Structures are given as C-alpha cells and as structure tokens.
Amino acid sequence: MTYVIVGAGPAGVVAAETIRKLDPHGKVVIVGDEPEPPYSRMAIPYLLIRNIDEQGTYLRKAPGHFEDSVEVVHGSVASVDSSAKSLRLSDGREMAYDALLVATGSTPILPPVPGIDGERVTTCWTLEDARKIAEGLRPGASVLLIGAGFIGCIILEALVASGANLTVVEMGDRMVPRMLDETCGAMLQDWCREKGVNVMTGAQVESIEHRDDVAAVRISGGREVEAELVISAAGVRANAGFLEGTGIELSGGAVVVDRHMCSSVPGIYAAGDAACGRDFSTGDYSVQAIQPTAVEHGRIAASNMVRHGSVTHQGCINMNVLDTIGLISVSYGQWEGIEGGDSVSLLDRDGYRYISLQFAGDQLIGANTLGITQHIGVLRGLIQGQFRLGHWKSRLMDNPLLIMEAYLAATQGA
Amino acid sequence: MLRSLNINPDKCTGCLQCEMACSFENEGVFNPAKSRIKVFSFHHEGRFVPYTCTQCDEAWCLHACPVEAIKMNRETGAMEVLDAVCVGCKVCTIACPFGTVNYNQSTGKVIKCDLCGGDPQCAAACPTEAITYVDADATGLDKMRSWAAKTDNATHAN
Numbered sequence: 001m002t003y004v005i006v007g008a009g010p011a012g013v014v015a016a017e018t019i020r021k022l023d024p025h026g027k028v029v030i031v032g033d034e035p036e037p038p039y040s041r042m043a044i045p046y047l048l049i050r051n052i053d054e055q056g057t058y059l060r061k062a063p064g065h066f067e068d069s070v071e072v073v074h075g076s077v078a079s080v081d082s083s084a085k086s087l088r089l090s091d092g093r094e095m096a097y098d099a100l101l102v103a104t105g106s107t108p109i110l111p112p113v114p115g116i117d118g119e120r121v122t123t124c125w126t127l128e129d130a131r132k133i134a135e136g137l138r139p140g141a142s143v144l145l146i147g148a149g150f151i152g153c154i155i156l157e158a159l160v161a162s163g164a165n166l167t168v169v170e171m172g173d174r175m176v177p178r179m180l181d182e183t184c185g186a187m188l189q190d191w192c193r194e195k196g197v198n199v200m201t202g203a204q205v206e207s208i209e210h211r212d213d214v215a216a217v218r219i220s221g222g223r224e225v226e227a228e229l230v231i232s233a234a235g236v237r238a239n240a241g242f243l244e245g246t247g248i249e250l251s252g253g254a255v256v257v258d259r260h261m262c263s264s265v266p267g268i269y270a271a272g273d274a275a276c277g278r279d280f281s282t283g284d285y286s287v288q289a290i291q292p293t294a295v296e297h298g299r300i301a302a303s304n305m306v307r308h309g310s311v312t313h314q315g316c317i318n319m320n321v322l323d324t325i326g327l328i329s330v331s332y333g334q335w336e337g338i339e340g341g342d343s344v345s346l347l348d349r350d351g352y353r354y355i356s357l358q359f360a361g362d363q364l365i366g367a368n369t370l371g372i373t374q375h376i377g378v379l380r381g382l383i384q385g386q387f388r389l390g391h392w393k394s395r396l397m398d399n400p401l402l403i404m405e406a407y408l409a410a411t412q413g414a
Numbered sequence: 415m416l417r418s419l420n421i422n423p424d425k426c427t428g429c430l431q432c433e434m435a436c437s438f439e440n441e442g443v444f445n446p447a448k449s450r451i452k453v454f455s456f457h458h459e460g461r462f463v464p465y466t467c468t469q470c471d472e473a474w475c476l477h478a479c480p481v482e483a484i485k486m487n488r489e490t491g492a493m494e495v496l497d498a499v500c501v502g503c504k505v506c507t508i509a510c511p512f513g514t515v516n517y518n519q520s521t522g523k524v525i526k527c528d529l530c531g532g533d534p535q536c537a538a539a540c541p542t543e544a545i546t547y548v549d550a551d552a553t554g555l556d557k558m559r560s561w562a563a564k565t566d567n568a569t570h571a572n
Contacts, residue, residue: 046501319508328504376516377514
C-alpha cells in the first residue's frame with residue numbers, strides 16, 4: 001500500500017504516524033509545501049513574543065523523526081487524477097497512491113480592497129509571515145491590524161509588547177464574533193481599550209495607498225491611518241482548489257467527508273481545516289479549523305485509510321481558547337444556545353469574569369467564558385458526556401460556576 | 415507494576431492537607447489555590463471529594479498539544495508537562511474533559527498532576543487514607559475512566 005498525505009500540519013502528521021503504527025510495511029509519503037519541518041501555526045504568537053524560537057514551533061522535536069519512518073516530499077500538488085489514483089506536483093513530478101489524504105489546511109483570505117497586495121501588507125499564518133512581522137515590530141512603529149477574530153486577537157499581546165502604535169479594524173459588531181457572545185466580545189473590547197489598543201468594530205478598510213515609507217489606510221467613516229505594517233487577519237479558506245476536476249464534493253471550498261473521513265471519491269480522505277466534517281453537537285458537517293479537531297480527523301482518517309470502515313467518527317466538539325493580552329476566553333459547543341433551550345450567565349464586568357451556560361433540557365450543550373481558567377475542560381466533559389444533570393441543572397442556574405461540582409455529581413454520584 | 419492514586423471520598427474530612435502538600439511540593443508555597451489536587455465541597459450532602467488527574471489512557475492533553483510538551487513518564491505512567499517546551503497555548507486545558515489541566519498565568523505554562531515523580535505528596539499528607547497510592551489494578555479507576563470513553567470522538571469496529 002502507498003499512502004500519500006498532502007499537508008504537513010497536525011492532521012497530516014498525526015495521520016502519517018497513525019498509519020505507520022497500523023501498517024508498518026506500507027509506504028507513507030507526506031507532501032508539504034513549506035520549507036520548514038512540520039510546525040504548529042498555533043505556536044506563532046509565542047514566537048512573535050519571543051517566548052520560543054522557531055524550533056519551539058515544530059510539531060515533533062526529535063531529529064530524524066519523520067525521515068526515519070516516512071518519506072517527506074517538498075512540493076505542492078497541482079492536480080489529482082482520481083481514476084488513475086495519481087497526483088501531479090506543480091514541478092511536474094507524478095506520484096501514485098492507493099489511499100490519499102487531503103490535509104492541506106487553509107489559507108488566509110485577503111479582503112478585496114485596493115492596495116491589499118502591497119509589500120507593507122502581510123498575513124499572519126506561516127513562519128515566513130512571522131519573520132516579516134517580527135522585522136516590522138519595534139517601539140513606536142505604527143501597525144494596523146485588519147480583523148479582530150481569533151488570529152488577530154491572539155497576536156495582539158505580541159504587537160502591544162513590541163511598543164507599536166496599534167490600530168485594529170474589525171468588520172463585525174464585536175471582537176471574535178464567531179467565538180464570543182455579545183457580552184464577552186464587548187468586555188474583550190473594553191479590556192483592549194484599557195490596555196491602550198484602539199479597536200474599531202463595525203469598521204472596514206476601504207483602500208490601502210502605498211506611499212514611500214508608509215501605507216495610508218482609509219477606513220470606513222472617512223478615517224485614515226498611516227501604517228508602516230499592515231497585518232491582515234480576515235479569515236481563512238480551505239486549500240482544496242487542486243481537487244477541481246476530481247468530482248469530489250466540496251462545501252464552502254472544503255472537502256465533505258463521511259463518518260470514515262472519506263470524501264465522495266473512494267480512496268480520497270480529508271482531515272483538519274480542509275475537511276468539512278461531522279460536528280458532535282449538531283450532527284451537521286462544517287469546518288471547525290481547530291487543532292484538536294485536526295488531530296482527531298488525522299487519526300480517524302488514517303485508521304480508515306489502512307482498513308476502511310474500522311473507525312467511525314462520532315463528530316468533534318467545537319472548542320476554542322483564546323488569550324488576548326492576558327484575558328482568556330473559551331467557547332464550547334453550542335455557545336450561542338438553541339431555540340427552546342435554557343441559559344444562564346454570571347457577569348463580573350469590573351473583574352473581567354464571565355460565564356454563560358447553554359442547556360437543552362437538563363443537558364449542557366455549550367458555554368462561553370471569560371477570565372476563567374481553572375478546571376475549564378470539565379465543560380467539555382459535561383457537554384460531550386451528555387450527562388443528565390437532574391437537580392444539578394437548577395443549582396447551575398443559581399450558580400453557573402459550580403461546573404466542577406456538577407460534573408462530580410454526574411459522574412461519581414458525589 | 416504501575417501505581418495510581420486511589421481516592422475514596424467517603425474518608426475525606428475536607429482538611430485540605432493534600433492541597434497544601436501538593437502546592438508546597440510543586441510550587442514551593444503553601445497555597446491551596448496552586449494545588450493540582452482539589453477538594454470539592456458538597457455542603458448539601460455534607461461530602462468532600464478530592465479530585466485530580468487520573469493519568470487516563472486517552473491522554474487528551476497529550477494528543478491535543480501542538481508542540482509535544484506533554485509526555486508520558488514510562489516509570490510512573492504520569493502525563494508530564496515539559497515546562498521548557500510548553501508555549502502556554504492552553505489547548506490541553508480545554509481538551510481535557512476532566513478539567514484537570516490548568517493554566518498558570520504567573521508562569522505562562524500549564525500545570526497538572528505528575529504523581530510527584532512517583533511519590534505523590536497528597537497521598538503522603540492525607541491523614542485519613544482518603545488518598546492512597548496503590549497498584550493501578552486495584553483502584554477501581556475503571557469506573558472513572560469509563561467516563562473518558564464517553565468523550566471519545568470515535569467508535570471502533572472489531
């Protein structure tokens with residue numbers, strides 16, 4: 001068997017390692033298009049703030065970890081011929097496969113404004129991007145960040161710590177609208193203002209004019225900001241364009257997979273940000289674009305590539321944790337709640353602490369928190385365990401901070 | 415033979431000696447807030463329940479870590495955080511469905527029970543044998559771990 005894995009992120013790497021264990025004699029090839037060893041984009045904020053060096057971002061630390069067990073090919077895939085079971089790289093090389101994994105992740109979307117392709121504009125996605133940003137950060141540098149979503153927020157600390165003059169422009173009505181409810185998003189904005197960061201919400205960049213030593217950024221409402229560095233963090237989309245012509249079903253640009261992580265074309269699987277997979281909470285298929293999901297997908301896809309049907313995906317729970325200049329926010333599952341469900345929240349606005357719980361009947365289905373870090377994972381346990389809370393639901397409605405106690409009661413009859 | 419913590423809440427008096435011992439052993443201060451084992455109080459029922467990591471087989475924390483900062487100690491079976499490698503991304507804290515990996519804001523790293531390298535101080539400090547360190551087979555850990563299975567994202571065909 002020849003297994004080809006396209007993409008060297010967490011989904012691809014975990015898949016390769018899993019296949020290696022399950023089929024010691026198969027040939028495993030990882031195709032990656034970045035020059036560095038497989039690394040974690042999640043670690044980039046900590047590289048920018050200089051807590052770690054580039055090696056600290058690597059997914060696997062042991063020298064020769066990959067070379068000793070799999071074949072690593074540097075290149076990008078141009079096209080796939082699913083009937084011949086072969087793929088072609090952009091440099092013309094061809095490669096045959098018995099099972100193919102699309103673990104190509106996603107790429108930042110650039111907002112369609114004039115001047116976005118200028119040299120003072122960068123995304124924050126790759127190690128190469130991180131080097132460019134690090135170069136542009138110095139005390140007093142004017143930096144404009146497009147997007148206060150997850151990526152924008154998680155790099156704020158590094159931007160602030162560099163002493164740069166920072167402007168943040170967010171299109172949505174609040175910060176991180178896809179992860180935080182209105183209360184949470186508004187508190188996060190207050191927090192940023194308190195830290196001296198000007199976050200404009202409900203605002204859009206209209207154009208970027210590149211002058212000799214600055215970029216003049218026009219923002220809706222007639223405002224203009226001069227920036228030496230513009231960082232665009234305005235969302236991502238799946239890298240699956242090379243599958244055109246294969247007849248593979250895509251949704252929103254990502255590969256739709258079944259519960260064996262297999263696409264609509266037998267022999268081609270997908271995992272991670274490139275996969276539209278089953279969501280635990282809703283049973284619907286969506287792109288979660290989070291590390292734990294990438295790892296789960298990679299592991300389950302690999303098992304099915306070795307023996308199709310061996311592992312059935314139950315669906316991943318959507319979850320996120322975000323550190324914005326030291327204020328930590330968390331979301332789980334159906335944090336927006338459902339129609340006919342109950343919810344409870346507790347707010348300490350001055351102390352920057354908040355928790356909101358969402359219920360369906362007496363089961364917890366989602367949560368949003370701010371400024372709470374102790375025992376936070378138990379929210380996952382409660383949601384994914386689908387525990388019937390019984391009278392503990394009313395205790396949680398009285399005091400939503402009793403999540404740990406509710407869990408112990410549900411699991412140990414405490 | 416691997417050993418593991420055996421917790422018997424019926425014997426716990428809520429004295430918090432375990433939290434003090436854990437905090438002193440691992441953080442150098444007597445501060446229950448910094449303990450990796452936590453005693454939860456159930457006032458309605460008049461019960462105390464000590465609670466910490468079971469070093470579960472699923473090792474959600476280890477698998478969720480993007481940079482290999484959590485490794486299993488083969489002698490003790492404990493999942494240990496490698497401080498020098500942990501970047502502080504906190505993904506393990508939301509991935510652990512038991513809520514037993516916590517972020518320590520003062521160090522920028524996560525902390526969890528590591529069985530004190532094979533000599534857990536919580537068990538040594540417990541005056542009532544509510545916490546003991548015994549052969550893994552004898553702990554009835556299966557009951558706790560069966561809950562871990564409920565959080566699995568996959569079912570396996572035989």
